[in-house]
Amino acid sequence: MTRIFREGGERVFDPKYLPKALPHREKQLDILKKVVTEGLDGSHYSIPVLYGESGTGKTSTLRKVLTEIKEEREDNIDFRIVNATTHSRTYVAIQHIAKKIVPIPERGLGIDEIITKLYDRLDIEELKYIVAIDDGDELIRRDRGKILEILTRIEEGYERRLIYPVLVLRKMEILSALPPHITSKVGGPRIEFPPYDKKQFKDILKERIELGFNDDVVTQNAIEAATYAAEKIFLGNARELLNIVFKAGKKAEYEDDLTVTSEHIRNAIYEIYSKTMKPDIVSDRKKEKIVYRVLWTLTKLIHDQPDIYWLTEDILKAGYDLYTRNFMEKISFEEYIETIEEISAGRSRIITYDEGQLVFLSYPAKRLYEDLTRILFLRG
């Protein structure tokens, strides 16, 4: 038992964990379920496409819908979600698809023979097989959609439809590059998965925080920082959100802290992002000293109050106070604020605007404070 994670709580951060709820994906879930259900009921079926950037919930929505359909329906249904990045060749993907239903020797059979074995088995068992080609961009680009043709050729020789393909792509553009006879098969709804924003991320985090962490362990400011970083730095990717919150939790646990703070979140962001993206804080070399000094005063304030996220008026004033006490060269409060604004305009995201207010986001305050102390006071 730890003070940070609930017993067994870490599992909700495992990529394989399928959350009970998928907030802000209700519409996508309904559309997909309706299309597949109608197809299974014997109506016309045309392949639907789920598309959107990484971490927008495509695979999770797919898993949820297919699991529900299989559980809820009386007819004989099975499904397979093929990760087309790991199974990136048509032959390998087809083999993987067939293997779940019928034994296939590792080598020796051609695609046509495998497919015939699969169709025959599906036909005999009156099995309806939903096959999702997940992350299909590369595979589809490479085989020009041949896999879809193979999976739909089926209806031609049999009484009924045996396979119900679903296509998942990062980018829709790939479809327009396919031969028309294939594009015409992919005539189902295009279901968009837009990137999440901060507010949506708060809803998404709820289940993981409730099930993963002990009560009141994750501070509100940690949530603010994580959800904003996921929107602004990680471009709406839910996987990155969960990753930084998990990493922050591990760090808090390792350090024997009682809570997960915004500084733990900054540490996680640093590990994943800032470390590799050397922050370019100073654009104007002449201003280097003043920028470093201003950041030093702020990080001095924050480094032993690790849950500070919002740079409120009070903090800015206290920072300015520190500035006048520590440095001989005086600047006005306006210049002090201007310097902070300039930092926020850069790419570093050390200081940025969230909900119209300045915040300290992408860099651990303690680390920056120590680095700047070295640069400003101990160098030469």
Ligand SMILES: Nc1ncnc2c1ncn2[C@@H]1O[C@H](COP(=O)(O)OP(=O)(O)OP(=O)(O)O)[C@@H](O)[C@H]1O
């Ligand atoms: N609406 C949501 N609610 C809760 N968790 C979510 C939601 N959307 C995504 N997630 C979580 O974010 C992670 C990434 O989601 P998922 O794998 O479904 O994204 P994806 O769109 O398939 O990404 P990729 O294109 O990289 O495969 C998973 O751990 C998933 O549980």
Ligand SMILES: [Mg+2]
């Ligand atoms: Mg996916």
